Amino acid sequence: MNKNITLKDVAREAGVSIPTVSRVLNDEKFVSELVREKVKEAAKKLNYHPEWSARSLRLRKTDIIGMIIPSVTDYFFSSIVLGVERYFRRKGKELILFNTSNDEVIEEKAIKLAISKRVEGIVLATICKNNKVIGSMIESFGTPFVLVDNKIEVEKVDFVLADDINGSYKLIRHLIEVHGNREIACISGPFDESSGFDKLYGYKKALVEDDIPVKEDYIKVAHWKKNEAYEATRELLSMKDRPEAIYCMNANMLIGCLRYLNDKEIKVPDDISIVTFDDYDFVSAMNPPITTLERIDLEMGEKAAELLLERINGDGGDYKEIRIGADLVIRKSCGCK
Amino acid sequence: MNKNITLKDVAREAGVSIPTVSRVLNDEKFVSELVREKVKEAAKKLNYHPEWSARSLRLRKTDIIGMIIPSVTDYFFSSIVLGVERYFRRKGKELILFNTSNDEVIEEKAIKLAISKRVEGIVLATICKNNKVIGSMIESFGTPFVLVDNKIEVEKVDFVLADDINGSYKLIRHLIEVHGNREIACISGPFDESSGFDKLYGYKKALVEDDIPVKEDYIKVAHWKKNEAYEATRELLSMKDRPEAIYCMNANMLIGCLRYLNDKEIKVPDDISIVTFDDYDFVSAMNPPITTLERIDLEMGEKAAELLLERINGDGGDYKEIRIGADLVIRKSCGCK
DNA sequence: ATAATATCTGAAAACGTTATTAATATCGTT
DNA sequence: AACGATATTAATAACGTTTTCAGATATTAT
Missing domain, CATH: 3.40.50.2300 (Response regulator)
Known part of the structure; x- marks a missing residue:
């Protein structure tokens, strides 16, 4: 363990004062070319690294x-x-x-x-x-x-x-406008977090625009968690008015949801459609690839x-x-x- | 922006010296209960936080x-x-x-x-x-x-x-022993990295044990990358002696591989089997879920x-x-x- | 009561850096 | 040749902490 080299050592090696070394190493003006070279050489030779706690204390x-x-x-x-x-x-x-x-x-x-x-x-x-x-x-x-x-x-x-509201809104509107879905469930984050609240708001807004009633049973709070989403999916699919589509508000809950669907061999999108908020590498590698929003x-x-x-x-x-x-x-x- | 509170300020507030404050705050001995209390109170009152660059400079x-x-x-x-x-x-x-x-x-x-x-x-x-x-x-x-x-x-x-060698070995032996596969390809990391080299070594070791010839064409180096794995999968599947199984040496390459299979609607495991080295959350959410090794x-x-x-x-x-x-x-x- | 000891406290130094100030050398101008 | 202006360097102080070390006080033993 070699003892730390300080400005003092470099100064002695170069035959100048400590502040001068400091000035050279910080690229300040008012130092002659000759000294600059000498100091740089000495610093290199001694393998000097600044002591950053001293620097940050001072600065x-x-x-x-x-x-x-x-x-x-x-x-x-x-x-x-x-x-x-x-x-x-x-x-x-x-x-x-x-x-x-x-x-x-x-x-x-x-x-x-x-x-x-x-x-x-x-x-x-x-x-x-x-x-x-x-x-x-x-x-x-x-x-x-x-x-x-x-x-x-x-x-x-x-x-x-x-932009949670508009993101949710776009996903749900796509399901409604392009696929004619009306029975759309969601696996949601908690409403006391803004991201959960806003995503739910966008979801409702998209439904209301076509006078589709918002069913409270279709809204499952899974706290962004895989396990809870797995359970939520189970509940949704065992309902008598089983939804046509599920919207997962984050990637973790998508994973939980898909695990359940795989376990029960439920086919996407034939048996049920899936959309999710976040696009990650694996989302596009799923079978089938999942419809989502661009990564931000x-x-x-x-x-x-x-x-x-x-x-x-x-x-x-x-x-x-x-x-x-x-x-x-x-x-x-x-x-x- | 409130100026930083130092030991000095706490010392003045408590009516003691700086070292005494330091001793109290570092839970050292040789300080009376009375002083200890006073100092702690003062520190709390002033909302003191130690200046860590000074501390680390000294220590x-x-x-x-x-x-x-x-x-x-x-x-x-x-x-x-x-x-x-x-x-x-x-x-x-x-x-x-x-x-x-x-x-x-x-x-x-x-x-x-x-x-x-x-x-x-x-x-x-x-x-x-x-x-x-x-x-x-x-x-x-x-x-x-x-x-x-x-x-x-x-x-x-x-x-x-x-344990790259044994991990690879176990995966490939499973394909051979349980599923009778002999035509097993791999999408590999580069051999000049130990993890790539060792994984390949385990792969070969598993094959050789059953006198299965190692086909160089079945070994595609994709540098741990999604895109290259996508391309590698394309090449593997367009071979005249198309493999029965593909082993992906990391999660990224698994994603690339699956993207290709999905694009071409190639069924796993009916058309081809897939195994991969790393287990991550999404690996078990795939359709079908992917056989792999425990997370380490x-x-x-x-x-x-x-x-x-x-x-x-x-x-x-x-x-x-x-x-x-x-x-x-x-x-x-x-x-x- | 005194000495010896244990317990507590403060003054001063040190960690390695940069900023301030002062000192010196260099130069151009008259 | 002398002056001032400018460029370059050095001495010193400061940043906020902890660590001696020495001094002070309280406690115990003789």
Whole structure:
């Protein structure tokens, strides 16, 4: 284990003072070519790496961004992480990842931890619902936040959200207009999360437009979970007025739904049509491929990162709420050829 | 933006000296109950958070781990990230994520960056092949490394790897012994990566055991990629001696393969059998569900984290190479009922 | 009562960097 | 040749913590 090389060592090697080395390495002006060369050479020779905690202590900036998500193995969130990471990598900032495992307590701790690590900003996909805790935490710190995916009641924060209402609306309208479906069920997220609420709103809006009654029995809340969606599908298919189509509001619930259909050898789209909100690689590899909406997760990640950086740099202006829309991706599971 | 509260502020508030506050907050001995209470109260009142760059500068430890992977959106890697994150979270360490996008140059930069950030250790899933650059970089730094997924020629490093040979072997033996298949093709990773090489080795070993000739035409290298696997599947199915079964060596290539089969409406397992190496959520939701091996990615992540921590703490002992094995998960795509 | 010991507290230094300020060298102009 | 302006360098302080180390106080033993 070789002892760390510091500016002091480089300075001695190059025969100059410490600040001069610092100036060279930070590409500042007011240093002669000769010295510049000497210093660079010495730094290279000694294999110098700056001590970043000293730097950030002095500069009062860490170049670190916090990213707090429920689950990195969720297709949706890992894509957002990619978008955020990619953006900040180009800007010379690092990403610290916090995986809350869908646990509100862990989420709270993660926020506190991130703050105490002096991250410059936080991208947060919260699972918090009506709970005011997170909101007041956010407001009590000076650190900028961008919230993705879910909207909660909190001031002075930017939002990057999916256009849940219109996405749902488009999917359901397709089933109605093109396939003449009227008996359309949905496997839903919880309504106390904005994404669940809005997706349901879009679903209802599409039905109401053709005076199709909204049957409460057709709305199954599966909390974005595979297992619950499996069960929900079972219930839907055992109804006497079995639906003609099922709309899954996320990829996990699609998986649960399809598992049930496979187990019972129920044919898609002959026996029942399926549509889902999120397009991931495997969605198009299904048999049949599933009709869905374009992917927006990467775009959401990049946009969130962009907003956060503006806010960090102090030129964010008014707080924004950005909705990212998506067009239909029509495949076969809805009955299209 | 409220100015940061420091030990100094807390000390003044509590009417004690700075070191005393430090001692209280770090739960050290030699401080009276009275003072302890006063300080804690003051810290809470002022909402004190330690300045972590100062702390790590003084303590010469950062509590930060670097995690370098090719792609966080890959099912395999995101699970490893989860395993690593979960382990280190419990140990009070943070995870900085580097996504190299399968680019060797970015990977090199990521390593250097991680080192200069003084991470205490690095979990690396390298895409490096015969290239000696990464190896010599690793050896030149004092920072502990654990390499996952891929093995390269490098000293003084721990490895956590899948038991690629036996996994492949089990899958192919199942096709041979249970289904009597002899014409078995594979869509493979590149052979200059250990995981590709070893998986191919297991595949051949299984064939040779029954004196089944290894046809080079049946081995298609698709570099773990969806698109290339799509093309490979096309080629395989247009051969005059079309195979009875295809073995996909990772989930991405499975997706590409299935996309082609769906496009051409080729039935699994009636027209062709399919097996794959990795089990992910969607693999069991396919129609039919795909026969595969148990998931080991989470275990790999946790194990890698464990080894790295031992190494950081200096009680790692001899360098290890750990192989994690997995049993078959038999579903319907191989022809089983 | 005194000495010895255990317990508590504060002053000062150090970690490695950058910013400020001051000092020196260089140059062109008169 | 002397002056001021400018370019280059060095000395020093500061960022917020923890770690000596020494001093102070309380406790116990003699």
